[in-house]
Amino acid sequence: MTATATAATTDLQTLDMAEIELREVNAALQGAPATNYTQFEIRNPRGSHAVAVGLDAEIEVTVKGSTGYYCAGMNKLATVHVEGSVGPGAAENMMSGTVIVEGDASQYAGATGHGGLLVIKGNASSRCGISMKGIDIVVHGNIGHMSAFMAQKGNLVVLGDAGDALGDSLYEARLFVRGSVRSLGADCIEKEMRPEHLEILRDLLDKAGADAKPEEFKRYGSARKLYNFNIDHADEY
Amino acid sequence: MCGIVGLFLKKDDLRPKLGDMLTDMLITMTDRGPDSAGIAIYGDDSDGLKVTVQSDTPESDFAGLDTALGEALGSPVTMKAVDTHAVLTLPEGTRDAAIAFLEARGLRIMGLGEAMEIYKEIGLPKDVADRFNLRAMGGSHGIGHTRMATESAVTTLGAHPFSTDEDQCLVHNGSLSNHNQMRRILTEKGFAPRTENDTEVAACYISSRIAEGANLGEALEGTLDDLDGFFTFVMGTKTGFGVVRDPIACKPAVMAETDDYVAFGSEYRAFANLPGIEAARVWEPEPATVYFWER
Numbered sequence: 001m002t003a004t005a006t007a008a009t010t011d012l013q014t015l016d017m018a019e020i021e022l023r024e025v026n027a028a029l030q031g032a033p034a035t036n037y038t039q040f041e042i043r044n045p046r047g048s049h050a051v052a053v054g055l056d057a058e059i060e061v062t063v064k065g066s067t068g069y070y071c072a073g074m075n076k077l078a079t080v081h082v083e084g085s086v087g088p089g090a091a092e093n094m095m096s097g098t099v100i101v102e103g104d105a106s107q108y109a110g111a112t113g114h115g116g117l118l119v120i121k122g123n124a125s126s127r128c129g130i131s132m133k134g135i136d137i138v139v140h141g142n143i144g145h146m147s148a149f150m151a152q153k154g155n156l157v158v159l160g161d162a163g164d165a166l167g168d169s170l171y172e173a174r175l176f177v178r179g180s181v182r183s184l185g186a187d188c189i190e191k192e193m194r195p196e197h198l199e200i201l202r203d204l205l206d207k208a209g210a211d212a213k214p215e216e217f218k219r220y221g222s223a224r225k226l227y228n229f230n231i232d233h234a235d236e237y
Numbered sequence: 238m239c240g241i242v243g244l245f246l247k248k249d250d251l252r253p254k255l256g257d258m259l260t261d262m263l264i265t266m267t268d269r270g271p272d273s274a275g276i277a278i279y280g281d282d283s284d285g286l287k288v289t290v291q292s293d294t295p296e297s298d299f300a301g302l303d304t305a306l307g308e309a310l311g312s313p314v315t316m317k318a319v320d321t322h323a324v325l326t327l328p329e330g331t332r333d334a335a336i337a338f339l340e341a342r343g344l345r346i347m348g349l350g351e352a353m354e355i356y357k358e359i360g361l362p363k364d365v366a367d368r369f370n371l372r373a374m375g376g377s378h379g380i381g382h383t384r385m386a387t388e389s390a391v392t393t394l395g396a397h398p399f400s401t402d403e404d405q406c407l408v409h410n411g412s413l414s415n416h417n418q419m420r421r422i423l424t425e426k427g428f429a430p431r432t433e434n435d436t437e438v439a440a441c442y443i444s445s446r447i448a449e450g451a452n453l454g455e456a457l458e459g460t461l462d463d464l465d466g467f468f469t470f471v472m473g474t475k476t477g478f479g480v481v482r483d484p485i486a487c488k489p490a491v492m493a494e495t496d497d498y499v500a501f502g503s504e505y506r507a508f509a510n511l512p513g514i515e516a517a518r519v520w521e522p523e524p525a526t527v528y529f530w531e532r
Contacts, residue, residue, distance in 0.1 A: 047506035066505050066519070085519060087505060088489060106489065106521055125521050126486055145486075145524065 013037045017051075018044040026053060029078075033057045047087065052080050055097070072099045075116060091118045094135055107144075110137045113154065119208040126163065129156045132173055138208035148175055149185065157204050159212050167220055171227075175220040176201055178212055187226040193219045239397075239410040240266025240383035241490075243471045243501035245478050245530050251497055251512075256374030260366045262500070262507040263381040267362045269410075269503055270383030273396035274365040275357025277348070277406040277473050280376040286327045286403070289347040289355045290339055291393055298344060299323050309338050320368040321393075322347065324354050345393070348400030352377070352475050355406060357396035377532065380473045380501075382408040388416070388435040399437045401428065402444035404475035409436040410488045410503060411467035419464065439464055443472060457481040457527045471501055472529075479529030486524035493517040499530050 015025045029040060029052055042063045045051050049068040052061050055078035063071070066084030076095040085103030094113040101109075104122035111127065113135025120128075120137070126144035129137050134153040142160035149165070151173035161179035168185020174197065175188070184190075201214040242262035246252060256278065263274060292298035295318065303316035303325065312328035314335075327335050336346060348355040356369040362383045366372065382397035389395045398406035413419075416435040419442060423429065428445040430437040439460060446456035457472060457479050469488040472479045480501055482490055493500045493508050495517045500508055508514045522528055 046509035047504060065515075068504055068506055085505065087491075103519075104521065106491070107487075126524065145484075 011037060012039045012041055014041045014043060016043040017046065017048060022048055022050065025051065029055055029059065029061060032059045045084070049087070052078075055080070058097075066103065075099060085122065090120075091116075091135075094118065104141070105139075110135050113137070115154075117204075117207060123160070129154075129173070132156065136204055138204055138210060140208075140210055142179070145182075146185070148173055148188075151175070155200060155204060157201065157208070157210075157217070159210055167222070169226055170220075170222040172222060174200070176217040177220065178217045181218075181220070184220065187223045188220055189223045191219045191221045193217070238269050238385045239408075240269030240503045240507070241408050241410050241469065241471050241501065242266060242381045242503070242507050243379070243408075243473075243478055243480075245378040245499045246497065247499070247532075248497050252377060253375040255376045255379055257372045258511060259379045259381050260371045261510045262502060263362045263366060263371070263383060265507045265509070266381075266383045266503055270385045271361055272386045272391045273357065273359040273384045273393070274362035274382065275355065275384075275396045275398050275408075276366075276369075276371055276379055276381040277353055277355045277398040277400065277408075278371075278374050278376045278379040279350075279352040279404070279473065279475065280354065280374065281352070283326050283351060285329055286332055286349060286351060287354060288325050288327060288332075288335060288339065288349045289322055289353075290325065290344040291322050291347050291357075292344050293321065293393075295321050295323070298342065302342075306335060306338055310334055319356070319370065321358060322356050322369065348398075348406060349402075350400070350404035350475065353400065353404045353406060353473070355398055355400055357382075357398065358393055359391055359396065378473065378478055380406060380408050380471050380478065387412050389433045394432050395434050397436060398473070399434070399440040401430070401437065401440040402447065404473075405440070405444055405447065406473045407436060407440040407443060408471050409439060410469045411483070413439060413464055413466035413468065415465040435466070439468070439470065453477065453479045453531070454527050454529050457529065461525050469503070474531075477529055477531030479527060480522055481527045482522055482524050484525040490522050491519065492522055492528070493519045 040061045045065045047068045051067045053073040056076045061080045063082040068087040070089040071086045072080040073092045075097045079098045081100045088107040090109045091099040092111045094116045096116040098117045100119045105120045105124040108127040109124045110118040111130045118137045120139045123141035124143045128143045128147040130149045132151045132154045136155045138157040145163035148167045152171040155174045158177045162181045164183045165185035167188030198214040299318045307314040310331045315326045317324045397408040400406045413435040416438040423441045428441040443456045469482045495513045
């Protein structure tokens, strides 16, 4: 590797959406492994959809402003930091990596995520973590109704309050809420907080830069009554 | 899918720019609704009641319309014709006679009001805005809509906003499932919708509630109990505007507020050109919660 190329790895590539199209932005980010760039800054997103989606490398992306639908969707390995709010479906189906949102997130943030960490420093609205499959989500503010619906695996941590029907038809995801829960969904119950849960929570709060103590939270999980067809309930179907 | 935009000015100095700002917002929402577009704009109070009419053959229908209407009413009428629409300012106490005269001529009544004018047509929002020169319009507040049709055909009368009483208009993103039943109930009460459109039923419902004495907030509150389906509604009145989303809240909505304005958009993109948006308070309206602003 030449000295010039080594120097280039520390360079920051700026992608200004006032000048280039979304496809060029995502192509530059997705093509990063073939270049020496590891840090990117996206300017003037102006609420655009699908910003920084489908990333598959250990790069760092900062988005200077608010985005629309599906920001950082399908993320793998990359760290995406949004200095604004995000529209519906942020970090949807994330596989790994980290997505940090400084503002609020709209509906179904982190939906179906398999892995990685999603941090929302403001509030998340309805259906946060719906059908999550291993992702960790930390929301510094509140979450809306039907969050963690059919959530299968992973951890949802909420420093504020949760809306109606939290964890409806939940499988094995762990839900930790510090504030109030307006109502629990079908088959979601409060569960005992054991030392291993406090440990998981401490680690997630630390990673998410959240100023809260694990002991302040309550844990919710599945009562496991909806897992299988129950012949005694046949009349209810 | 449809797109909604709304802008309510808190200060007078932006009034000449209202049409310009709303037009940018409307065009940004083209992806959400390319079938038709419309705008209700609340301008200065006129000297009387304004009626906005539409014709597919404006050259023949609008020629001499003001003179003919004035003669029929026994008092002069002023007219502003813009493309397929004309706004007629009526002498006091001539409302019913004027409507009968205009309808007998085959003109479509878009809306009535002391402050409100409505312009809507099929086509891309950009083209609709150009045809009516929306950018040049001033006012205190306005609501716009880009439609992707689901529950009724792509026609001028099926475009939003719907106005079912003086200075009232409604735009909608979603679809209602009990509109046929509600249409029958409203027809019995004397608030019969004129089209097959589901949103017009909601507009008639709100107008009926206001006519019964409810304020805007109470009327919007009523939609949560009596209308079934998906909706994000934005409602305009002479002095304000209101927002309500159904309890499931699938249809997107975002709001922004500064010292100068309150803005509504189906997506944040619609706000990108607004002055001071970087420092605005931006939030997503809660489900089943009524928001309204009045001056």
